Amino acid sequence: MSGELNIKDLKLDIKTHDEVTPILRGVNLRVEAGTVQGLAGESGSGKTMTGLTVIGLEPATAVTTGEIWLGDTDLLTITGSSLNAIRGQRVGMVFQDPSTSLHPQLSIGSQLTDHMRYHLKISKAQAREKAIAALDRVGITGGSSALSRYPHEYSGGQRQRIAIAIALACDPELVIMDEPTTALDVTVQAGVLALVRDLVDSLGLTVLFITHDLGVMSAIADRVAVMRRGAVVEEGSCEQIFTDPQHDYTRSLLSSLPGSATGPRTRDDLAHLAEIGAGGES
Amino acid sequence: MDIPRRSWTRRLWRKIPREMRMPVGALAFFVALVWVILCIIGPSIVPFDPLAQNLQRFLEPNSVNWFGTDELGRDLYSRVIAGARITISLALMLVVASMLIGSIIGVLAGFFGRWVDEVLMRLTDIVLAFPTVILAMVTAAALGASLFNAVLAALIVSWPPYARVVRSMVLSLREADFVSSGRLLGFSPMKSMRLDIVPNVAGPTLVMASLDIGNAALLLSGLSFLGLGAKPPTPEWGSMISAALSNFDKWWLGLFPGLAISTVVIAFNFIGDALRDAFDPEAVRV
Amino acid sequence: MSLHSGQPNTHQEPPPSPSGRGRRSYLGLLRYLGRRLILTVIMLIGITLVTFTLTNLVPGDPVAAALGQRAADDPAIVERFRQEFGLDKPLPEQYIAYLGRLIHLDLGMSWQTRRPVAQDLERAIPATMEIALTAISMSVIIGLLFGAIAAHKRGRITDQVLRLISLLGMSVPTFWTAILSFYLFYYRLGIAPGSGRLTPGTPAPPRVTGMYTLDALLAGRWSTFVDAAAHLALPSLVLTLFTVGLLTRFSRMSFLEVLDKDFIRAAHAKGLPNRTVFFRYTLRAAAIPILTLIGLAFGSLLSGTVLVESIFSWPGLGSYAYQSASRLDLLAVMGVGLFVGVVYLTINLVIDILYGFIDPRVKVG
Numbered sequence: 060m061s062g063e064l065n066i067k068d069l070k071l072d073i074k075t076h077d078e079v080t081p082i083l084r085g086v087n088l089r090v091e092a093g094t095v096q097g098l099a100g101e102s103g104s105g106k107t108m109t110g111l112t113v114i115g116l117e118p119a120t121a122v123t124t125g126e127i128w129l130g131d132t133d134l135l136t137i138t139g140s141s142l143n144a145i146r147g148q149r150v151g152m153v154f155q156d157p158s159t160s161l162h163p164q165l166s167i168g169s170q171l172t173d174h175m176r177y178h179l180k181i182s183k184a185q186a187r188e189k190a191i192a193a194l195d196r197v198g199i200t201g202g203s204s205a206l207s208r209y210p211h212e213y214s215g216g217q218r219q220r221i222a223i224a225i226a227l228a229c230d231p232e233l234v235i236m237d238e239p240t241t242a243l244d245v246t247v248q249a250g251v252l253a254l255v256r257d258l259v260d261s262l263g264l265t266v267l268f269i270t271h272d273l274g275v276m277s278a279i280a281d282r283v284a285v286m287r288r289g290a291v292v293e294e295g296s297c298e299q300i301f302t303d304p305q306h307d308y309t310r311s312l313l314s315s316l317p318g319s320a321t322g323p324r325t326r327d328d329l330a331h332l333a334e335i336g337a338g339g340e341s
Numbered sequence: 342m343d344i345p346r347r348s349w350t351r352r353l354w355r356k357i358p359r360e361m362r363m364p365v366g367a368l369a370f371f372v373a374l375v376w377v378i379l380c381i382i383g384p385s386i387v388p389f390d391p392l393a394q395n396l397q398r399f400l401e402p403n404s405v406n407w408f409g410t411d412e413l414g415r416d417l418y419s420r421v422i423a424g425a426r427i428t429i430s431l432a433l434m435l436v437v438a439s440m441l442i443g444s445i446i447g448v449l450a451g452f453f454g455r456w457v458d459e460v461l462m463r464l465t466d467i468v469l470a471f472p473t474v475i476l477a478m479v480t481a482a483a484l485g486a487s488l489f490n491a492v493l494a495a496l497i498v499s500w501p502p503y504a505r506v507v508r509s510m511v512l513s514l515r516e517a518d519f520v521s522s523g524r525l526l527g528f529s530p531m532k533s534m535r536l537d538i539v540p541n542v543a544g545p546t547l548v549m550a551s552l553d554i555g556n557a558a559l560l561l562s563g564l565s566f567l568g569l570g571a572k573p574p575t576p577e578w579g580s581m582i583s584a585a586l587s588n589f590d591k592w593w594l595g596l597f598p599g600l601a602i603s604t605v606v607i608a609f610n611f612i613g614d615a616l617r618d619a620f621d622p623e624a625v626r627v
Numbered sequence: 628m629s630l631h632s633g634q635p636n637t638h639q640e641p642p643p644s645p646s647g648r649g650r651r652s653y654l655g656l657l658r659y660l661g662r663r664l665i666l667t668v669i670m671l672i673g674i675t676l677v678t679f680t681l682t683n684l685v686p687g688d689p690v691a692a693a694l695g696q697r698a699a700d701d702p703a704i705v706e707r708f709r710q711e712f713g714l715d716k717p718l719p720e721q722y723i724a725y726l727g728r729l730i731h732l733d734l735g736m737s738w739q740t741r742r743p744v745a746q747d748l749e750r751a752i753p754a755t756m757e758i759a760l761t762a763i764s765m766s767v768i769i770g771l772l773f774g775a776i777a778a779h780k781r782g783r784i785t786d787q788v789l790r791l792i793s794l795l796g797m798s799v800p801t802f803w804t805a806i807l808s809f810y811l812f813y814y815r816l817g818i819a820p821g822s823g824r825l826t827p828g829t830p831a832p833p834r835v836t837g838m839y840t841l842d843a844l845l846a847g848r849w850s851t852f853v854d855a856a857a858h859l860a861l862p863s864l865v866l867t868l869f870t871v872g873l874l875t876r877f878s879r880m881s882f883l884e885v886l887d888k889d890f891i892r893a894a895h896a897k898g899l900p901n902r903t904v905f906f907r908y909t910l911r912a913a914a915i916p917i918l919t920l921i922g923l924a925f926g927s928l929l930s931g932t933v934l935v936e937s938i939f940s941w942p943g944l945g946s947y948a949y950q951s952a953s954r955l956d957l958l959a960v961m962g963v964g965l966f967v968g969v970v971y972l973t974i975n976l977v978i979d980i981l982y983g984f985i986d987p988r989v990k991v992g
Binding site: 115120145154160162163173 | 782889896899900912
């Protein structure tokens with residue numbers, strides 16, 4: 060699995076009736092395969108728009124230039140059915156709030172299997188089998204009875220796990236996660252983060268992890284890019300960004316982090332929280 | 342982010358709802374304005390007496406009688422223009438009256454709750470369950486055909502939507518923090534209603550009413566069309582179309598009064614729409 | 628004809644979900660239906676009371692209206708008429724007597740036609756239903772299509788044009804379009820047949836449903852079917868114009884609201900084709916407001932038939948209601964009111980029950 064993503068000079072303007080608003084002003088970002096690339100920044104910095112543009116979900120009024128390479132495909136140039144062949148199959152997406160990103164009136168089973176059947180051309184029975192395995196992988200038990208349930212029958216953390224299972228159902232190379240833990244309680248957050256880490260390590264997944272929460276970022280990312288006003292201002296390893304920030308903006312972001320004096324959260328903290336979280340969630 | 346500087350004319354321009362800035366919206370606004378002016382001065386600028394039966398019958402539209410003449414030799418153009426005063430003023434009257442009655446009932450039901458709410462809302466449901474035109478028809482027929490009675494009849498079917506909407510607004514306001522804090526400050530129910538509830542209900546209700554003017558004109562002219570409103574010599578658009586029915590081969594008889602109703606209703610609906618988009622933050626914007 | 632705000636019945640309690648959660652939820656559904664039934668009966672009594680009050684406490688004299696002024700001046704005729712219809716009794720007694728007969732589904736006699744009201748309704752209802760059902764099916768198909776297209780193209784020129792069309796449809800008086808289309812298609816172009824349900828001389832098909840098009844098909848009379856369908860076309864098209872406007876406008880709003888939701892974006896992110904996203908995700912989420920809307924649209928259609936039927940000499944409920952109302956034929960009007968009330972309340976009930984099937988979150992009330 061490759062999953063290497065290369066964004067080159069991505070620009071995006073929103074055109075309304077009488078004005079043009081620049082949102083992205085030349086984003087350059089390289090995501091190495093098998094790593095978690097963090098994308099940090101304040102709200103309005105363009106990090107979410109970058110993620111949406113990769114999967115072709117920028118608003119209809121947007122005008123884009125630049126290149127987004129996934130392997131040897133420029134995602135910006137493809138549309139229609141060839142874009143749909145990439146979405147879900149090679150690139151998955153997890154949204155911020157699972158209570159709105161899952162369709163409330165469709166069962167877990169149909170939301171997990173419809174794109175599998177479309178992309179992989181498999182039978183309903185095969186898709187259900189794969190769906191049960193996908194749920195199992197994210198820690199949702201119950202087998203086929205889980206498939207006939209509806210989103211409202213699950214807790215927030217469980218719903219986000221289901222959303223991750225949907226994103227992973229067709230074994231994509233790259234998963235974009237847009238603030239996947241922001242809507243969750245802190246203890247549940249840790250459980251989901253541990254799951255993401257586990258999936259990256261065991262499946263060799265590539266993740267573009269978008270969050271404004273630097274605490275979360277330090278716990279999950281291998282490398283971190285900091286965005287401001289529609290461009291990446293600093294990029295480096297997680298350790299370097301948190302211990303030796305080069306850009307003024309990064310420094311001011313870090314100083315606003317509560318408990319920044321004692322340093323960022325570590326992987327050990329995360330593992331500890333995950334244990335508590337696993338207990339609290341079930 | 343650098344914000345482009347705009348001149349004050351441009352800023353003022355942007356204050357106008359977007360629908361009205363477009364050519365169609367501007368046209369609608371212009372049409373409504375013309376009709377309102379005609380409603381005020383119409384009868385004094387018509388070329389002929391709208392009631393005088395002194396012309397040749399069934400003249401096709403020509404340079405003297407722009408819209409032709411009707412079955413009694415009256416000038417159709419003068420009659421259509423004179424009709425503006427009747428339809429528009431009665432429609433406005435109807436909307437204001439139904440808004441007032443509906444709002445009072447809605448506020449009472451929402452504010453006092455319990456059995457007051459139950460009784461008033463069941464009454465509202467009953468009227469809503471009745472088809473509008475049939476109930477208005479029964480009332481108009483019972484009261485006897487006259488324009489005033491048509492308005493009364495229309496009033497009976499027009500207040501319930503206001504009562505419904507106002508009640509639900511009052512209910513949600515009653516739970517709102519600023520209303521509860523007013524009550525905690527020791528406001529009496531009356532004071533709370535006057536200071537917190539009525540001002541907040543008024544805006545959306547007015548917007549709803551502006552959207553309703555077109556409907557009111559349609560309903561009133563429909564009743565007149567059925568012969569339950571304006572009596573014959575009155576130049577009322579609906580009854581003019583009704584008269585055209587027995588001479589439907591004379592196309593101009595029905596065409597012009599119908600165009601008059603349609604343009605009035607379209608223009609007011611368009612403006613109501615634009616107002617709603619401008620004032621209702623809940624409405625989905627484009 | 629005026630459908631003011633399109634607000635759904637928000638105050639009504641939600642029905643219990645019947646979606647397979649064992650016997651308890653079915654019991655809940657039954658209890659819910661029972662409550663609704665009682666409420667319906669109360670509402671229907673309310674409808675009769677409103678009509679009865681309106682027609683009796685107002686200056687118009689039903690006797691004069693029914694007999695004509697000449698006969699009304701003769702006290703003997705008036706007296707006999709009053710006795711025949713029980714008008715000599717005090718009003719409350721008259722009303723109670725009416726309710727008593729209503730229990731046996733006896734709607735009383737019409738003063739005007741001198742036939743039982745139930746019999747008159749039996750003839751008029753299918754004629755109206757034929758127009759109303761044709762118009763509502765056409766409107767739902769076209770209106771939802773327009774609404775969906777407009778919502779997907781929001782702000783673009785297609786959206787503006789469709790919004791304008793729907794506004795026109797809602798603003799132009801039905802009785803005017805009816806006359807114009809009659810003039811154009813019948814008088815000028817000669818495409819459409821004249822008024823009425825069939826060309827004079829054509830025998831009506833044997834009655835099964837009372838709807839001529841359907842009955843003609845059932846009897847295998849092809850030429851009668853074509854004739855009936857041609858007569859049906861113009862009145863139902865005229866009604867469709869108004870309802871299409873209504874449905875386009877409000878379904879556009881519902882679709883816009885749904886298209887903004889994350890789960891639609893998530894469905895696109897899964898790479899599903901647009902068609903699948905629309906039919907599986909968007910339509911399902913918009914189903915509840917749209918169903919409510921269709922119910923309201925059907926109600927406004929029944930009202931609209933009054934004007935259209937009177938123009939096309941269509942012997943339906945609208946014509947009957949109009950004639951009865953203008954003669955103050957009290958029992959006939961109450962009959963029409965009751966029927967339309969039952970239809971309206973039934974539609975609401977069906978829609979409420981459908982909610983439970985559409986949305987798994989709706990819980991036992």
